Amino acid sequence: MTKIKAALLGFGTVGQGVYEAIKSHQEKLQERLVAEVEIVAVLIKEPYKKREIDPSVLITTNFEDILNIPDLDVVFEAIVGETPSFTYLSKAIEKGCHVITANKVMFAKYGKLLLEKGRKKNVYVGYEATTAGGVPIIRTISQQLQVNDIQRVQAVLNGTSNFILTEMREKGLSFQKALESAQLHGYAEADPANDIEGKDAFFKLMILSDLVFGAQPDWDAVEVEGIQHITVEDIQAAKTQHLRYKHIADIYRYGRTLKASVKPVLVAPDHALYSIEGVENAVTIYASLVDKITISGPGAGKFPTASAMIEDFVSGYQIPRYQFTLNI
Ligand SMILES: NC(=O)c1ccc[n+]([C@@H]2O[C@H](COP(=O)([O-])OP(=O)(O)OC[C@H]3O[C@@H](n4cnc5c(N)ncnc54)[C@H](OP(=O)(O)O)[C@@H]3O)[C@@H](O)[C@H]2O)c1
Structure with a gap:
């Protein structure tokens, strides 16, 4: 089965929710996407924290490691604050990855710019989780x-x-x-x-x-x-x-x-x-x-916010790439 390679930025409340939900809902994801979604890397800030992450997953504090992953399909972003989130997502888009963010502080300021970058690179920029958590507004x-x-x-x-x-x-x-x-x-x-x-x-x-x-x-x-x-x-x-x-x-x-x-x-x-x-x-x-x-x-909350990010990704991934010019 085709693999969708995903990276996760942040492993706090929301990041862990996305990680666990992708595992617990893998069957549903495969039904919808006809592909297996695999988290291949996690970006964190503090390298010495103990985390429940499979040994096969790359854990890094260096965003360049994420960018260097070949054929990365999507970046889920759940870190805090305006920077460096905007820079990371800009680079991920530039690389041709879809991006899904929960970061409202960053998106309120840079959302339009990121959407524009996404349109130019024909990738999906999803931001459902930024506003009203699990409510699909x-x-x-x-x-x-x-x-x-x-x-x-x-x-x-x-x-x-x-x-x-x-x-x-x-x-x-x-x-x-x-x-x-x-x-x-x-x-x-x-x-x-x-x-x-x-x-x-x-x-x-x-x-x-x-x-x-x-x-x-x-x-x-x-x-x-x-x-x-x-x-x-x-x-x-x-x-x-x-x-x-x-x-x-x-x-x-x-x-x-x-x-x-x-x-x-x-x-x-x-x-x-x-x-x-x-x-x-x-x-x-x-x-x-x-x-x-x-x-x-x-x-808000771990799984409602993860729900918003994953549903957002699944909807965006199913849009034919040429249609991203229609994205709002
Ligand atoms: N919590 C919610 O219910 C909720 C709902 C909707 C949206 N959001 C948004 O989702 C984002 C994450 O929220 P959260 O509650 O999950 O936060 P959190 O529990 O504080 O977790 C933040 C995570 O981001 C990592 N991180 C922070 N700055 C980083 C940096 N510069 N580089 C790499 N990693 C960095 C932290 O790393 P360490 O683990 O190493 O410290 C941590 O794993 C925020 O933008 C928030 O506004 C949250």
Whole structure:
């Protein structure tokens, strides 16, 4: 059987998820692709960490080793930060590899450029996992809403913030206690700043903006407000009026510009995001023909994110290469 050679950049939560899911779902992958998917190399940063990786797999801290693998088909990227991820993926595309990324910080800034590079080299650039974790929102918009005029997108894009707000409302916890609970459950990072201050949701909103509107608003003009100042008293007062705080990322056309914000909003029971609870993410799309649809699911985590990356790869791999010029 034909082999699809894959390299994995990063072996943290997401990288391990991709590695394990490719093994556990090999039969399904072979059915779909009529080929065996094999992880042949893993790039990591810290060489002395103990890892559950087959001895046949090349483990390296040097990206050049990955580039030197003959006939490499695809690079799955799950490392952190803007650089060196952008450089690595640019080089992989240049070599003729498909690339699949989960890295929202990098993709919010360089996504358009990477897609352009992919088009030029006839390779697939998949970024489903960058936004809303396991929720297939990128594919829904790019493939199922091609004719609709999308007017607005509103979303809960950070599971940690949503979990904290839910805990505060349901259990009467203070912000600090709810944050500690999120950390105990493994939802929040040791440094949760990006989540609770709204930056994580901001990056995802900018990726959606590129996809939906073909452009991003001026980053400095986007109102970004976190949830850290919301008190349990605020939440309980809202509750008595049957309102809930939701941390909502919102973008819509305003004349010739785009208006975007990421901030806590009080919503009523008839709002599409009112019932999105805990670590769930959800995206509501307002469009000319369909009117309004909301898609929700797990916004992060090892296997939901791996699911997004693997499904993304399988869909992209099946597209005839000449068609990548049509990629959004
Ligand atoms: N966690 C989620 O649920 C989730 C969901 C959607 C998207 N994402 C995105 O997916 C990416 C990975 O997230 P994660 O949670 O898996 O992170 P993580 O657990 O911190 O793992 C990061 C991995 O990347 C490696 N790494 C970091 N910088 C590197 C570099 N410069 N060169 C080589 N390897 C490097 C680390 O190596 P060592 O193991 O040697 O330290 C580690 O294996 C991030 O961009 C994140 O935003 C995460």
